[in-house]
Amino acid sequence: METNEMYLEFDSKSTNEAFARVAVAAFAAQLDPTLEEIADIKTAVSEAVTNAIIHGYDNKEGKIKIRCQVKEDTIHIEIKDEGVGIADIEKAKEPLYTTRPEWERSGMGFTFMETFMDYLHVESLVGEGTLIVMDKQIGTQKN
């Protein structure tokens, strides 16, 4: 089974949100995605990276790591931070729930990740960091 993998590490700065979106989309291009599938991937990556910057590192310095793997028609994306971690993952995934309403966070990040990707898995340990795992199968109609 042929796979293709890339690994990216960058500073937790908001200016890198666009870079992360475009980098992952560029890597996914080998699967010949539609414009909508690219938009889906960019949005999901944007949500996860923004969470790492704002929540994980609390807008302070840190490194965000992205690993992508393409296998058959699926893109597998892992976004990791070594920040504060999520105390209650199920609560965090609840639509509209946010720990930062004062920052005007909509609380829709995880909802968008779940909507636009086929698979979402969150692992986190308070004080150690968070890992977001997302898969998307390209080229199949999703109802």
Add this chain to the structure above:
Amino acid sequence: MIQRKVINSFFEVMNQCLVIRITEDLDHHRVMELREEADTLITKERIRNIIFDFDGVTFMDSSGIGMIMGRYKQVIFTGGKVGVAGVSNGVDRIFRLSGLYKIIEKYDTVKEAVESL
């Protein structure tokens, strides 16, 4: 007749409407660039309504939704409204998913929005 005051390349006041020109991807980074000045102008120019001009914008994530909701909460106190103009298909999709069209109005152009609001 529309009274027009150009603040800079991203902000304009038309009648009592603040027009915010997004111009690039509306993500957390862009929100941070726009929000403070928007809030300053809302107070200083005694803004009633806000129009977000999405002309040329092809990307928006939930940070954009948060920014729009935040401004909506501000103007609604004085009976104001929020509208969006020049929305591309990709951005429209995010608006529809978020349910924001229940509380904001979509217009084809900024001119149309200012005339309606």
